[in-house]
Amino acid sequence: MAETTGRRVPKHHGLSAKTLRSLDHASGRLASASVAVMERRLVWFGRLPADQRASVLLITQAGAAGFVDWLRDSKEALKLTTEAFRDAPAELSRYISLRQAVSMVRLAIEQFEEQLPEFAASEAERAALIEGILRYGREIAFAAANSYAAAAEARGAWDARLEALVVDGIVRGDAEEAVLSRAAALGWDPASAATVIVGNPPSEDPPTVVFEVRSRAARVGRPVLLSVQGSRLVIVIGGPTEGGVKERETLSRMSAVFADGPVVAGPTVPSLAEAHHSAAEALSGLRAVVGWPGAPRPVRSDDLLPERALSGDPEAERLLVELVARPLEEAGPALQRTVETYLESGGVLERCAQTLFVHPNTVRYRLRKAAELTGRNPTEPRDAFVLRAALTVGRLARGRGLW
Structure with missing residues (x-):
């Protein structure tokens, strides 16, 4: 197989070297035309700052150049596509959602599909170009989806670590400012009342624990912070201070996520800044609850005062x-x-x-x-x-x- 410019002559797309060179030279124009269409048809795109629109243009140009490379060697299609867009989704995801990114890809592919036929030397090449851009668009969509998913997983892992730091800070009574600033980064209202509830985790798999706790909290309609600390699960339940049947019902429903064994709830405090007091009493109750075999589940830490006193609290x-x-x-x-x-x-x-x-x-x-x-x-x-x-x-x- 002959090579002319250091690149392979296409084997599968039936395109001449002349057509590929023309596409190489026109990749910048195609990218600019695609961005212009985005500005006309996507309302939110026009509201992006100039530097972000310029970034989109550079990404689109990289995609256009990647399309030509993809045409030259379809066996390396997935690798080339991933390399061409390796940095793009990470940058885009900072200010463009996945739904918006898909809209941009769709418009860019439509624009390429309209203009590519003029570069074809024959009907056979025209068909090959149309087929190529459709397949390339599919690869781009999958690559974008995978990258956004990876970014979401990374953010989720970071949020989980930050959440664990917040709960650990509450348990240890760390500086109030550090706990509140981290909790605010997680979307927690620092002025919201808080109740700490502790018990055995339902699973040894942390993602399973997180899923079960958040699913239960969503059904109860309360925000939560959680952390698995060894053999215990600590949950901070947010929401307005409530009394009577409503509060008991909320605690009872949340206690269902814990494994078998005692579940102890500390007192409800007015804000997250005071949640350490609720955590300290809940953990003291968890250590002492063994002294009351008939304790309800959950049991309030205030109902365990005799056992806690006997244990040296x-x-x-x-x-x-x-x-x-x-x-x-x-x-x-x-x-x-x-x-x-x-x-x-x-x-x-x-x-x-x-x-x-x-x-x-x-x-x-x-x-x-x-x-x-x-x-x-x-x-x-x-x-x-x-x-x-x-x-x-x-x-x-x-x-x-x-x-």
């Missing part, structure tokens, strides 16, 4: 004093003594009344008052345990001079 001790022991003491000795006596009597109302020398209705009234003050009903077994633990912790704290 000073914050749990403080909360037991602040939320339970102190309100009972400040309400007066009669109320506190009634609760203590009722608990010591094994929850027998009449025995408590006899011990205190009061009417059973008086005991009932005082117990209701204690429930209003602390949110813990002494007649409920679990709440009775919390009250007993709080009163014990309060006495110990007073004995150490901490209260």
Whole structure:
């Protein structure tokens, strides 16, 4: 097989060397004509800055030159196409979407298809050129799609790493500014309320975990940040602070993404800047929840205060004093003594009344008052345990001079 200009004579397209040289010389004109059509027919293209339109022109010129190389050796078609457009999609994807890039390719191919026949020396060459540009356009479309997909995967991987950094910063209590700036880069509203929920990951495959969590969050209608940290999955759930049934339903539905085992939710805090407090309490609860075999799923960290205090969590001790022991003491000795006596009597109302020398209705009234003050009903077994633990912790704290 002879060679004239250092390139192979075409074997498969039936084009003469003269036609190929003419196409070489006209590649710049074809590219300029294609860009001109884009400016007329694509409204968004005309709004691009001049430097970006110039970049599109250079990319189109590279594509036109690549078409001639493709015609010379169709066996190297995919390689040549990929090389010609290797840098183009990476640059385009910064300011042009995949849908817009496909529109540009379509217009460029249409323009080439209109002008290529004038370079053909015969009807056979005309048909070969038309067929060639259609096949080349297909290769370009696939190359662009693959490059945009690769760029999207790279951005997704970067977002996942950034998200993991944000969640890790929340767990470790990093500088507030660093966490908020990274979260803002992920589209998180820093002023949004946040609740941290922790448990076992549903899979050892990180992409599977991400897919399941985001799918569930989409159904719940809440933004989330997540990170798998060893054997635990940490999820930050965003959204307005809600109470009652709605909040319990949201947490219950999100807990379904965790594997078997306990799931603990920290308190809802007003903003992401305070999410560390929610994370710290949720993780403390996860360590202590083994002490309550019948704990619901999910369980709030505030409902695990006795187990957390027994495991050595000073914050749990403080909360037991602040939320339970102190309100009972400040309400007066009669109320506190009634609760203590009722608990010591094994929850027998009449025995408590006899011990205190009061009417059973008086005991009932005082117990209701204690429930209003602390949110813990002494007649409920679990709440009775919390009250007993709080009163014990309060006495110990007073004995150490901490209260």
